[in-house]
Amino acid sequence: MRIELEKATELIREHDNILILTHRNPDGDALGSGYALCRALQSVGKNVVFRYFEKIPKVFIQLEDCCSHAEFEPSFVIAVDCADSKILGDSPEMSYKEKVDLCIDHHPSNTLYAKYTCLDENAAATTEIILMIARELGAEVDSLTATAVYIGLSTDTGCFRYSNTTARTLRMAADMVDAGINAGRLNRILFETKSKSYAALEAMALSTMKKYFAEKCAIMYITLDMYEISGTDETEVHALSALPRQIEGVLVGATIKESEPGRYKVSIRTNPPVNASEICQIFGGGGHKRAAGCEIHGTLEEVTEQLLKAIEPFVKDVEAE
Amino acid sequence: MRIELEKATELIREHDNILILTHRNPDGDALGSGYALCRALQSVGKNVVFRYFEKIPKVFIQLEDCCSHAEFEPSFVIAVDCADSKILGDSPEMSYKEKVDLCIDHHPSNTLYAKYTCLDENAAATTEIILMIARELGAEVDSLTATAVYIGLSTDTGCFRYSNTTARTLRMAADMVDAGINAGRLNRILFETKSKSYAALEAMALSTMKKYFAEKCAIMYITLDMYEISGTDETEVHALSALPRQIEGVLVGATIKESEPGRYKVSIRTNPPVNASEICQIFGGGGHKRAAGCEIHGTLEEVTEQLLKAIEPFVKDVEAE
Incomplete structure (x- = not known):
């Protein structure tokens, strides 16, 4: 079922012990969305963990420690930036493919596999939607969370080059700069360095x-x-x-x-x-x-x-x- | 003499028949600043002309007709984005090197050659300052003027990659998108096309x-x-x-x-x-x-x-x- 942002926020508010997953071979927006949501929810006192199951591209390694870990039996499963349960990065111990409660995504091709889907096709990146949810929740967006949001925005728009970039994308990037990210350094690593x-x-x-x-x-x-x-x-x-x-x-x-x-x-x-x-x-x-x-x-x-x-x-x- | 933005705006308000010049071999910010200021001043009823004297890179040719022409004896000369009178794009008929009334610039190396200089070293592009002046003047910023402003912002920041990009730069770019520019097409021409x-x-x-x-x-x-x-x-x-x-x-x-x-x-x-x-x-x-x-x-x-x-x-x- 498709739901609005307010309803998604309400569902999150009602739950604790939240597991966040994303798609296989996670890119900047997948990892940025997972980490940003995880940190935002932790800041409002939730038990929450973000998991993915593959080696990630070297440029994103700086995100790896931006999220503390927790052990619990999840009561609510969120998939971010994942359009289809077939490409869900799934736990080797147990499959969550059929058990996603809420999917937060921006892909028009989303198959609506989750119980509830909060889909915004006009968002250049899923981190745009994550940031709106974080704000609705009154979560803290510190410089590490802002870095995760920014990596989603910048990698999915070719650093604001592509035609999916909207005025909202640019304003959110500005807000992340105000939150204390080092955008110049991030962009050098993401866009100006070749192995x-x-x-x-x-x-x-x-x-x-x-x-x-x-x-x-x-x-x-x-x-x-x-x-x-x-x-x-x-x-x-x-x-x-x-x-x-x-x-x-x-x-x-x-x-x-x-x-x-x-x-x-x-x-x-x-x-x-x-x-x-x-x-x-x-x-x-x-x-x-x-x-x-x-x-x-x-x-x-x-x-x-x-x-x-x-x-x-x-x-x-x-x-x- | 260095002056604040408000004083620069006041000087412009007092004059008519304004000639705008920029540096030799004009780049995106030089041309964007000249055209944006010219169109903004025309929108508030000034006689104004922007002139440069060289062939410009092909990617900027789309700017060439965004400014109508006028013939008059200038009573006020403005140089934009030009740090030194030595590199001023000067008229072949008469030199304005010693006759610049107002210089609007963002280069820390500005030699203060003009009578009055409005210098903002924190501006990523001179078009940031031009936009602030246009707003102070209550000028119209239509989609062509916004295109000129955006070309300055984007070319001087490597399309928002470099560390000179501030939250203000990104917010101004967002405002230009709202003003109706086609940022995706512009960026494709400026950054994604090689001759x-x-x-x-x-x-x-x-x-x-x-x-x-x-x-x-x-x-x-x-x-x-x-x-x-x-x-x-x-x-x-x-x-x-x-x-x-x-x-x-x-x-x-x-x-x-x-x-x-x-x-x-x-x-x-x-x-x-x-x-x-x-x-x-x-x-x-x-x-x-x-x-x-x-x-x-x-x-x-x-x-x-x-x-x-x-x-x-x-x-x-x-x-x-």
């Missing part, structure tokens, strides 16, 4: 970039050898896929990533009016309008050729919007 | 990157040939200098740019505690703590060797802060 291995892989990948169809399509590739030489792991590769589309005039940017010999994962990023998902559907993949993925088998040359054949009708005689 | 020539040069430059001194120093170079092959001009190269320092663990990032055969401009960017200016002073250059420049003569090998010799004591036995 050595990522920097090496980036240079190699960029050197393979080629343009096609009056330069409206740009393709680069990453081979298993390149992962090996640079020392990169999968978690770092994601950001690379944005690069081909950044070139002026490019409508379709593709990154071909060798996953095992003869198998390639392809990431497609597009600018309007080209629909990335439609291109990927040709190969049995899918995704969003501007970002989608698929898998293609063959040699690198065969994969590139198939991809070019699929892309051509999407860019031929098509102009950027 | 074809820039993208080509970036790939070539990154492929030359080498690391030294336990990987605490990263150096890359750009030769005249690389400019030629990529089709880049000087105005595009600036952003490249940021790349070597972005690699994890790097304290000193240097970019060696061939300016003519046997002459190299060197850009140094550092992370704390290394002072970039101190390194560049060894070669007769200078700048700021985190960003400085100098010129070195010789072959590329000789220049690299001299540079490494100069950098070594700054990174040996030094740890990142």
